[in-house]
Amino acid sequence: MAQPDLTSHHVNYLIWRYLQESGHGDAAVSLQRAWYPDPQSLPFARHIKTHALVSLVQKGLQYHELESSLDKEGNPITFTPTDYFFGPEPFEVSSLKRRDDAGTDHPAPEPAQDRVTNGNPVEAKKPRKEANGDESMEVDEESKASVDGDGDVSMGADDQPPEPTLATGSSVGVQITPAKAADLAPDTAILHPDDHVVTTRWRPRDSTLLVATGETSCSLWKLSLSSAPVQNRFLNLKGSGAYVSEVAWDALGTKLAVATIRDMKGAITIGLHWAEDSPQLVVVASDERTSELALWDDNRRPDVYPPPQMIDSHVYDLAWCGRSMVFACGNGAVYQCEVDQNIRLTKTYTSPDAKSAWTFIRCAYTPSYSVAVAASSANSAVWILTHDILIENAHQDAITAIDIRPAGPQSQQSSTITIATYSVDGFVHVWHVDLESKQHKHLHRLRLGSSVPALAGSFSPDGYALSAVSRDQLFIWNAERGGDPMATWTAPSAEHVKEDPDHATNGHNGHTDPFPDRDISWDHDGKKLVCGFGNQVAIVNLQR
Incomplete structure (x- = not known):
């Protein structure tokens, strides 16, 4: 050879x-x-x-x-x-x-004080000798x-x-974390809608078009390098008694679905969930006791719906797992449904604690595995129901969001996943889970700051970065290194970030503590983020 x-x-x-x-x-x-x-x-x-x-x-x-x-x-x-x-x-x-x-x-740099790595202070270390510089190549004396x-x-x-x-994610001497996070303010554009911003979403495969919804409006924003952003408010419900409940792009970015409700203080919620690689949309309508899962297929006539699937529980969230399966989370259980020409319940996973309200769910599908991960906001628990793994007391306070790191070409052959959990306790926790051995390891404990809740966040599409947003700040970490944020952004004027105390965290899925709506969305190549802060929208350009 x-x-x-x-x-x-x-x-x-x-x-x-x-x-x-x-x-x-x-x-x-x-x-x-x-x-x-x-x-x-x-x-x-x-x-x-x-x-x-x-x-x-x-x-x-x-x-x-x-x-x-x-x-x-x-x-x-x-x-x-x-x-x-x-x-x-x-x-x-x-x-x-x-x-x-x-x-x-x-001047020589002053020694760092109270440096934090992964949320924990570390002792100052002795200066190390230069290598490939002033000193000959040596190996440390101990080894x-x-x-x-x-x-x-x-x-x-x-x-x-x-x-x-x-x-x-544990080496401090070699794995260098920036002493000061990069300030993204110079690379951030601010949009000023006329409505309180609830949801922001990039158009799939297009970093020049995004949708932003308020309580009673929905607008498309067209971005350009040579001119100011252009707003197209295509839906205005002000004064009609109706409110925007949900908005969602299809996988190709050719269709935008918008759901509205009549009573903002009622118990009915509506969710929209497009499949990743088919023109199918699952519409979730829930009240306090029951839910209805309806399937809309773009290949059929717009007015044709197959019989819906009824669920005897309020459904807080739903996620697709591959092309023909969805998981819906509710009170004390998660429901697995098969999707083809219609949608039907095939399995019910009953949680160890029947009183737990499973408020968030995320799924991942690769040639090696299909996995569903649910989180309970109130109990601060994470449940990998497809593999019977329970992480209790994942945080010291309510969980506000979860995400699964996208699998790269090599990791798709592995049986391990990486999960991020967000909480109002001021931390983002990153977990490494082996699905075969059912073992989990706490990789990073990322700190936002004292009394700074992590209200939303997600991995970038390539899995390189991890974002989190608080009341008026955005944090971005290297997903591998953890440690201190590599970049941050702060809302330019605190008085602009005005909130209604009646809003629930992350819309209808969050707990009912008085934390503001926050939403964050990466563009398709992980170079830009858009997030809403009160009555302003920040478009952040992440330089890598």
Whole structure:
């Protein structure tokens, strides 16, 4: 079998690993963003040993010296300093330091105080020596490795490469978290609708069009780089006694469904849920005791509905799981329904606590698994009902939202998922769950701030970032690293964020504590977010 050709992916991966191992985490992240989002998923990555790039360079220098000490016939010749690969000039580290010190007038950075990683304070660490800079390449004294005659560093058969620092979320020294989050205010545009903003949604596959709903209105906003945003208010119910209940795009962005209700203070709620890859829409109408799941199919006549499925419970939320299955969560149970030409109940999952109101549900479907995850706002519990996994006391206060991290091409073959849970306790928790072993691990505890509730949030479509929104702030984390936010945005004027205390968190699904409506939506490529804050809409451009 021939040796594979050397490609830029091989070289970039070695550099990326070296940057991590030498403490230059920020540079490693920059390379990763510009080159390849998941270097550890490359097929050759598992074969690369620790300090591989340093070892290859040392071997190359030895080969260069050997080659330069022989003539074309293989006879020994004198090897002089002029033949050195880096030239004959001595490298004076001390003089380089003096020149650097003399050439800068910037004050030394003050030591960080009360630094928080994943929501927990960490002790200050001793300064580490520079690598690939002022000092020779060394391995830490505690794990000092030998260099053999061939120039190998820590290349023994039993030496396994460490887990990548960008994937562990626990390394502080190498996994560098920005000391100060990037302020997204310069890259944020503010829209000012005339109504209290309840829902904001990007059009699928289009970062220039979004829909924003108020209590009595619904508007499309067209964005342009060369002109001001244009508003098209296509629905205005003010004075009619009707209110906007829900809005939803279909998967292609060619249709927009809007649901309205007559009595804002009544118990009836309506939800709209499009399938991800078919023109089918499930409409959920619920009162306090019963619910009706109706199927609308764009392939049929608009006025033709198959018989609805009745549920003996209030349905708080519904999610599609693949092309032909939906899960609806209610009081003490979650209901699995099959969808084809009609919709019908096929299984009922009864929760361990029959009194639990399961207020949120999210699903994921891959070739390896189909999974449904429900959360109880009041009980702060997470229930992976399809795999009989229960996470009790996930938060110290009410849960406001959950999300499942989108699976990449490699992780689709795995049996693990990553879940984010949001709470008014001021934290976002990230969980790693193994569906086969039924084990779960707490990866990150992301802190918004003292008395700063996490009211909504989600993963970006590519799974790279994780967002959360509070009363007047937006937070964005690297989903792998966790730690401190990599970017934030604050509403420009607190007096503009006026709220009605009667609003429930996240519309009808939230608990009834006086927390304001907040909604957040990523565009299709994870570069922009839109969120509503009172009577303003923020369009945030996330630079990566």
